[in-house]
Amino acid sequence: MTLQHMERPVGIGTHEGTERIGAGGLGMDFQRLTVRTTVRIISRYGVLVGFLALWQAAASSGWVNAAVLPPVDMIVAALWKGLAGGSLLGDIAISLQRAGLAFAAAVIIAIPLGLVMGQVRAVETALDPILQLFRQTSALALYPVFILLLGLGEASKVFVIFWATLFPLLLNTISGVKEVDPKLLEMARVYGARRLTVFRRVVLPGAVPSIFVGLRLGATTALLLLIASEMIGANKGIGFQVMNAQYNFQIPLMFAAIVILAALGLIANQVLVSLQRRLCRWNDPVS
């Protein structure tokens, strides 16, 4: 499986709680704590800040063509204008609606199907070849087909996102179910657990971490396909704005739309990570 590279949240900044405050030197300890926190922030965000500073310097001093790479402050200004002025809000809403609908549909179909496929060998054997074929066929290559079938409206966009999101979710759910330790299944059997109980109390919780890998990968895929579909045939949406701003040479606006896309990806990932921490406290190195 190629999904194991998904970054695990590491425990940066998790030990504040265990920091001991000595009776004698509260001020000293506080100072040391502040220093340590500062070091931690710098080591985590230093490179990012440096990158933005370099960009700003390069663009405002004319090392690079500011018309192509506008300085950071101009991008921020365009972003602010688009959000506060409301002109980008409609695009964000429609994009969220497309990706959200498709993602929800993929979750509703892929997770139950994956749970059944992982459990019932006959179903998996029957469906595996066609799933492999579909999975290896790029969703973007199929987009023209979907447009022919569903028209150039919302349906084909939502469907292509749904289609691409389905597979990481499905495959991770299946492998999560199949990788549940058979020794635990046998243990449950010894206590007389029936099939449904084994499923509910052993298979399902055991598959949750893998399902979350699928959810996070699915969210990334959904955003990727969202942009692609909006670039091809849309007149609204963040992906459309990126393309449109480029055509009209509104480069700061183009970058502002790209920043919004990056933010959407980060937020989606963060939401899933916190949900996973909630559900998998047993698996979490932080708790």
Next chain:
Amino acid sequence: MSVTSINRGGEVTIRDLSKSFPIAGRELAVLRSLDLDIRSGECLVIVGASGSGKTTLLRILAGLEAADNGTVAIDGRKVEGVGAERAVIFQEPRLLPWLSVLGNVAFGLEVRGVPKPEAEERARFYIALVGLAEFADAWPRQLSGGMAQRVGIARALTVQPGILLLDEPLGALDAMTKISMQEELARIWSEENVTMVLVTHDLEEAIYLADRVLILPKEKGGAARLISIDLPRPRDRSESHFVRYREGLLREFGLH
């Protein structure tokens, strides 16, 4: 509710039991028409070289594997599959990582339909019995190997089985933990009215715990042997009779 043991042992009758496995195209017999009576409330320890079928015998008793031939009966009733009067302790603790210690120990009862509050109350009793009262809310990954195995033992005790089947339960533990766990098993066995069948490859463990030791033969045609360990409890490993039993067992394996 005061939690008291209601388990009352169980008598195991094994007749003409055979089991073989296909290995490299040949049928390899691991059990050959074994007859054995396990008394109610006794501690029977099964030893034998690897491949002698001791784990297979235990798994048949547990109902996890079917014999090719012969019967196993508990209190006169033929065994088919797993049953509520038996509990198994495996070599690995086999804890569910998403349940706390309490949740794991109560698992067996909950699966059997005991309401959660009652299951947890009884679980707490047995968690205390294995000395883990403070760790009831810990996650399995936070436990040492010995502690995790104690949780597995508590889970088995909580369903109050008449017969406790243990498959090399201490095999994966370090020497010090192992000795203290042997003492614990001896104590639990004397406190709980339970028939204990334990598989081990540790002869000292066998003598320390067993009323009788069953030695399974490795070679074809060899006969299973039963040796009674007539030593007062608690047993002292350095005492001369203990040592003599040990030498006797070693001789059985041709090692002395």
